[in-house]
Each structure stands twice: as structure tokens, then as C-alpha cells.
Amino acid sequence: MKTATDAERLLDVRGLSVRFFGDEGIVTAVDDVSFALSLGETLCLLGESGCGKTVTMRSLMWLLPATARITGSVRLDGVEVTKLQERELRKIRGSTVAMVFQDPMSALDPVFTIGQQIIEVVVAHEGVSRPTARARALELLEMVQIPSAERRLDAFPHELSGGLRQRAMIALALSCRPKLLLADEPTTALDATVEIQILVLLRELQRELGMAIILVTHDLGVASEIADRVAVMYAGRLVETAAIGELIRAPRHPYTAALLASTVSERTQDSVLTPIPGAPPNLADIPRGCAFAPRCMHTFDRCTVEAPQLIGIGSNRAVRCHLVIPVAAEAG
């Protein structure tokens, strides 16, 4: 996935691994993950529960419990995040990189108004006066299309509906004009008619502000609405990265193909739903070889002994499967 524009990349993740040392032994939540992202681009980390997508995203701003051990490199806007001290991390969190969580009710502070929470962040990072920060907060609420923004500035989180709360959360994340916006299942808790509003809003905001977005989701429908590229994860590893259109049209990794076949959508309406047998492996005990081999319908001898590498096929596509033959010489 390396190209000549390496220097212009906003984010460059190389060989990222995250391990947790706990009672059940060593859990490898993220295993040798590499990807890159430019300004204005949207990447979706896609996978089922426990595949490591959230841990991958959180490690980009080192938002992990103390038991986590991170190896590999995360270069964000020219800075090696993995080498930063806590004090330096606090500076980039909220300014260079900001995060939108799944449940805005527990991510927002219930005892402060929406306005106070945004003002605090703006004052802390930009050192402006409170009236200036308040004006900025109002501007932000208008930007995320909260009706009667002036009044909502003085509202507490519990006074807002689910959709407005998520908009307020996005306003808070955008308060210091981050270059990278991380969003962890930002629409999963929302109703269908509200979910599409938030996705369209995120798309519009990105066009206006030009930031890069990484969105974690388990839903191919969400990825189809917003992603430029998708990175599919399984058992802590990236198994396929591709442009969203190519991924939906012609998935190359057996897991991606199986996930598509087992997702109910208009496409599957008149055909039979093909589920993936079994369940994802325990991360403390990942099988030798390919982690998907026990559930894969194309498994052969090599799959159970040797873990496949991520092989580049074409300019912006990579697959981790023994069945895929490298096309271009740029295997990464």
C-alpha cells in the first residue's frame, strides 16, 4: 500500500500490535496492522465484535488501559504517537485527533451543559477567552445542524434526544478543528431515520472541513454510505483492504465474501442467507495459521500451518489469504 505520497500522509500505521496481559494469558487484540490515511479520506474499520477494530482505533490516540502493550509505529501528522509522554498526548487528543463515541449519553458529562463542555475544550487547547469560546461553541452547534442552537448551548445532555446528543458529541469533537476524526460505531444506538441523518452530516462536514475520518462499524450498510476505503478485520488482523465499491462488488478474502453473503439486504432478498459456520476464535487462543481457517469453506493444508501475509493486489488493495496471488510488485 506504499505510494510516492508517503510524506503527505496524515496517518501512517505500521505493524501495530496491541497485547493485553491478563488472567487468561496474553490476548493479542491487534496483530500487525498497517494502513495509511490522507486528509479528506474516510476509512471504515469493519468487523464483528471482538475483532480488534475498536482497540485499533483507540491505540491511534493511546486511549487504552494500562495493561495494554503497544508495538509498532503510529505516525500522526508527523508525530510518532507511540513515543509521546502523557502530557504531550493530552495536547494532541482533542486538537489533532478527536473521537466520537457510540453512546453520547455516557460520553458527555451529565452535570455540565453542552456549551460548558465545548467551551472547556476550546479554552484548554486554543487559549482564547470564554466569550470567544462561547461564540465558537454556538458556531459549532449550528454547523452540526442543531435547531435553536443558542438555546441548546445551555441544555444538559439529558434534555436532548438521542440524535441531538450525537450531534452535540460531534460538535464537541470538532471544536478544535481536528485533522483526524475517530468515530466508534457513532450511529449504532440510533434509530434508522436518525442514523442516515448523522451519516449524511458526517459526509457534509468532511467536505467542508477536509479532515480524515476513521469510522469503526460492524455494518456494511454504514460503510457503503460513508467510506472511501474499508479495512476488514478478523481476530485482530487486517484481512482485506479495498475501496468500498470494489469490496462490495468483488470481495477477495473468503471472510469478506462470507460476511457479505450472510448480511441481510435487498440483494439477499430472494436468495438464501449463507451464514458463516461456527464463531470467531478466542483472542487468547488464536489458531496457528490463518485465524479464519476453521470457518472457511476454501481451507487447504497450508492454511492451518502458515499464517498468510497481507498481499498487495493492485494499487489500493491488499488481501491476507493463501488463495490470492500477488498481482503488482508492491506487496506490502
Place this chain on the structure above:
Amino acid sequence: MTLARPIVTATGLVKHFPLGNPFFGRSRSYIAAVDDCGFSLAAGETLGVVGESGCGKSTIARMIIHLVKPDRGSIELDGAPVGQSGGDVRRLRRAVQMVFQDSYASLNPRHTANEEVSFGLFALGRPRREAIARANEALHLVGLPPEHFSGRYPHELSGGQRQRVNIARALAIEPKVLILDEAVSALDKSVQAQVLNLLVELKRKLGLSYIFISHDLDVVRFVSDRVLVMYLGKVMEIGPVERIYSAPSHQYTKALIASRLSMDPSRRTAAPPITGDPPSPINPPPGCRFAARCAIAETLCRTKTPELTSTVGDPSHWAGCYATMPGSGHSKAPSAQPVVRPQ
């Protein structure tokens, strides 16, 4: 509404939950969880119930099996009314069983799979050995070979396996109707597909009827024969699944169907079909419940509640929307005597 023999008929169900402390005078506010809702379920049919959070779809399910007592309205089982007496409720629960969303919370953590599934049979007075054997049969039926699974506790099972135990428990007493309240919503897609296929297969094998409640429009379309659309405690529309998805009549149904994610990056949704959130169901205003968010609402919509009326073109498809109701007085409504188009 259907010609087939109805197995469950609900008429005029109402459930209002008062707000505030009832000990200090009568509460002025109430949540209109379900307001004058009725439907019938034919034998062998799957009725999908869709709607956003707070629309009352779970309250309806709970009223059907008397977990929540309706304020008004009646439920008939196989043509016989179901009263409030213990005997009636027992008869009802032998015929209608429910599977809940949270597979972990709905299983007793100290019961093995077999104990969980056989419990209902004990309660019905079946002898111990027979109950255990029946439970093992039920586990086998849902794809959990009893030799491996009957002794397992909930924490030793995966989410999909736990939901299978819940289904086995519901099926053990051989009900005719299964109410599935967001039963596959918490599962990963690959596992969700396994459980959906299982439900389709069980229905065919055992001749069951389903009331399938979900917020996931694609899943509802996949399993349902007919679909009931709810909004803020009211039925907005009910009809055959293909009519609901391809020719929705109510403005709300249209918005809901158009809000589905495309699964095709070349056909992304350009603009959201409606703005705002579903309002709170506390003290709903008169008229159509959807009027506040509807783009074409008129004075009529805000003053008088529209009745469910059969739609032009399909007598089994009903909607409560003045905009499509012939002669309703809404400026977009067709004239009172629709021209019969030659087929």
C-alpha cells in the same frame, strides 16, 4: 384482514403508563405506549413489527402474552377471548411463547441448558424424565446437540448459542406462536444469519406463526409475510411485505423505507428523508402522531386522528394517512371515487 384462520387477534389494545408518583394525586402526564392498536395473526404467518425506539412495539408483544396488562382492548386466541384469570393466562402462555433480545439476561446463570429448557415443562406438571428428554429434543432441534450442550451454563455459550437455548426453551412446550422481540438484533451478522435460517426452518418444520419485532428493516423484510409499521404507539400501516417495501402508503413508512442504508456506494443517500428524532410519547398531541415531522402535514392532520383505511389497489394493505386516503380532504389525497384502472 387475512382470509386464513387467525390464531391471535388483538383488538383496540391501549396501554398508557402514568408518569410521576401515583400516591400524590392523579398523575397528569402519561406515556401513550400503545394507543388503540389491533391486528390479527394467521396460522403459519410471520407478522413483522417495525418502528423506532419508543413506538410501542415491545409493549404490544408484552401485552399479547400478558406480561403487561392492557388498559383496554382484547386478545383472542384461536377465536376464544383471553381474560385476566390465571387459567386463561396459562392457556395463553402454553400457546404463545416469547424470545427476548438479551440472550444473557433472559437465561438463569445458574441453570444448565437442559435445566433452562426443561423448567417450563416441570412447571406444566410433566414428569421429570419426560421433561428432560423433551428438553434434549428441543436442544437438538435448534442445532445444539444435547450430548455437548445440555450441561453447559450460559457463560459457557456464545451469543448465538445462548439465543438458540432461548428458542429451545420457548419451543419445548410446543407453542403455536413465537414472539421474537429483537431476537437477532444483538448478534453479529454471521451469527444472525445462522439464527434467521434456523427460525425459517423451524417455522416450516413445526408450522409455527411468528410475531417478529425488529428495528432492522432488512431483517424484517427477509422473514415476514406481512408487516405492521408503528409510530409513537399507533399503527401507521399494515400490509403484505412487498407492498410495504415497494409501495408504502403512509408518509412515515415512506420515510422509514427510504432511510435504509443502500449497501451500494454508487447509490448513496443524498439527503435524509426526514429530519429530527421521533418525539417523546408523553402526552402526544391530537391528530396524526407523525404530523410534527411530516413534510406534507396539513391542518386536518393535526386535528383529527386518521383511521386505518384499506389502500387503493390492495384490500389487505391498510394505512392511516390522509395524504393517500381517497376523499380525506388532504390536498394530496386522491378523489373519493378512484378511477379503476384496467389491469
